[in-house]
Amino acid sequence: MEKRVYTISxxxxxxxxxxxxxxxxxxSGQIPVIxxxxxxxxxxxxxxxxxASSREVKN
Structure with a gap:
């Protein structure tokens, strides 16, 4: 099973x-959190x- 959530760490x-x-x-609201x-x-x-958005900026 793939991870669906990650801790801050x-x-x-x-x-x-x-x-x-x-x-x-x-x-600051830049990363959503549960x-x-x-x-x-x-x-x-x-x-x-x-x-994905950082990959778009690099390309």
Whole structure:
């Protein structure tokens, strides 16, 4: 089964940035998040969109 959501830590690893940078992007509304109690989870679709848009900019 493919992952459908990522933690802030996992998202930071995907983009090779710090968790605090990911949190800034979340709080500024640039990355959508699912709130589950005190947890914040990033949908895999949001990560895929960001990666796809960065590929478009490079091409």
């Amino acid at each position: 996992e998202t930071a690893q995907v983009f090779q940035v710090s968790t605090s940078f990911i949190r800034k992007l979340i709080y 709130k589950l109690g005190s947890r914040r989870l990033i949908p895999a679709s949001a990560i895929e969109e960001i990666l």
